[in-house]
Amino acid sequence: MKRTCLITGGNSGIGKQAAIQLAQAGFHVIIGVRNLKRGEIALEDIKEKSEQNDIEILQVDMSSKKSIIDASLELKKRINQLDVLIHNAADFDIARKQPERSVDGIETIWATNQIGPVVLTDSVMDLIRKSEQGRIITIASKGLMMHPTLTVDLNDPEFEKRKFSVPKAYYQSKLAQVMYTYWLSEKLKGTGITVNCIRVTNVKVDISRYPNISGFMKFLYSLKSRFSISAEEMAKTYIYLATSPEINKTTGKYFNEKNKPVSSSSYSLNKENIDAVMKLTMSYIK
Numbered sequence: 001m002k003r004t005c006l007i008t009g010g011n012s013g014i015g016k017q018a019a020i021q022l023a024q025a026g027f028h029v030i031i032g033v034r035n036l037k038r039g040e041i042a043l044e045d046i047k048e049k050s051e052q053n054d055i056e057i058l059q060v061d062m063s064s065k066k067s068i069i070d071a072s073l074e075l076k077k078r079i080n081q082l083d084v085l086i087h088n089a090a091d092f093d094i095a096r097k098q099p100e101r102s103v104d105g106i107e108t109i110w111a112t113n114q115i116g117p118v119v120l121t122d123s124v125m126d127l128i129r130k131s132e133q134g135r136i137i138t139i140a141s142k143g144l145m146m147h148p149t150l151t152v153d154l155n156d157p158e159f160e161k162r163k164f165s166v167p168k169a170y171y172q173s174k175l176a177q178v179m180y181t182y183w184l185s186e187k188l189k190g191t192g193i194t195v196n197c198i199r200v201t202n203v204k205v206d207i208s209r210y211p212n213i214s215g216f217m218k219f220l221y222s223l224k225s226r227f228s229i230s231a232e233e234m235a236k237t238y239i240y241l242a243t244s245p246e247i248n249k250t251t252g253k254y255f256n257e258k259n260k261p262v263s264s265s266s267y268s269l270n271k272e273n274i275d276a277v278m279k280l281t282m283s284y285i286k
């Protein structure tokens, strides 16, 4: 039987390239997209590039709990089991100067990059449990290495009391995703379901996605792109984690773009810190 993978943010960048490679690897691929029009354009491209047809769209706004729950109910009408779940979508709107709020009233980077994946995993866990060997893959960033002492601000995760910047909010959310990976892998020990995180390196960004950024930012991004790998190249690690038989029992690990396990910060590995971050996260969900 074909394995099924749901990948969020599958209409752009690494997610789209991963969708192409997953389809080529024989998966039934479901791309989670917040915007149906963008999703449909991407879907046609994914079908054409992969030369596969077993790809479909699921509408989901990862910053909205209701949208995620509605999407999971829709998913259950379409499939009986989910083999791979990739939490690829992320909010990193570099043009944003002020925090924005999701429909749930939560700062959108925190809502999309940390709360959303936890709600989605919970909502589709019954489908993953039906897989012979379910795999959950979270996405973090190599940029975290530039912030080795970064912590999740338990008192102010939404930047209500401190100065907001997109990079600060983004790296906090990605650090929380690493910690969520460790926490969930512990919770799922003995079930056969694995949970691993990818440390995405510098990947070429499609700058046309950010029409409102300044000329200086465009210049910085063009410089950055000289030291970046392609989305297609990075997607190979997604495929490795989704398919490789040699890691079918490997869980709670953090992988780099060369498919090698790497370490995260000592803060993120500390059990008390992990529990505190997940207690905070769960306070948004209940």
Ligand SMILES: NC(=O)c1ccc[n+]([C@@H]2O[C@H](COP(=O)([O-])OP(=O)(O)OC[C@H]3O[C@@H](n4cnc5c(N)ncnc54)[C@H](OP(=O)(O)O)[C@@H]3O)[C@@H](O)[C@H]2O)c1
Residues within 6 Å of the ligand: 008, 009, 010, 011, 012, 013, 014, 015, 032, 033, 034, 035, 038, 060, 061, 062, 063, 064, 087, 088, 089, 090, 091, 092, 112, 139, 140, 141, 142, 143, 200, 201, 202, 203, 204, 205, 206, 209, 231
């Ligand atoms: N590029 C890098 O250098 C880099 C470095 C480190 C980590 N990463 C991580 O790698 C992953 C993929 O990044 P990328 O470079 O491929 O980025 P990208 O091209 O900007 O793709 C991000 C995707 O997330 C989707 N998304 C954003 N907010 C969403 C929401 N509320 N609900 C549903 N989908 C939403 C976007 O949809 P729309 O098209 O609708 O906006 C888009 O499909 C992300 O987790 C990112 O944090 C990237």
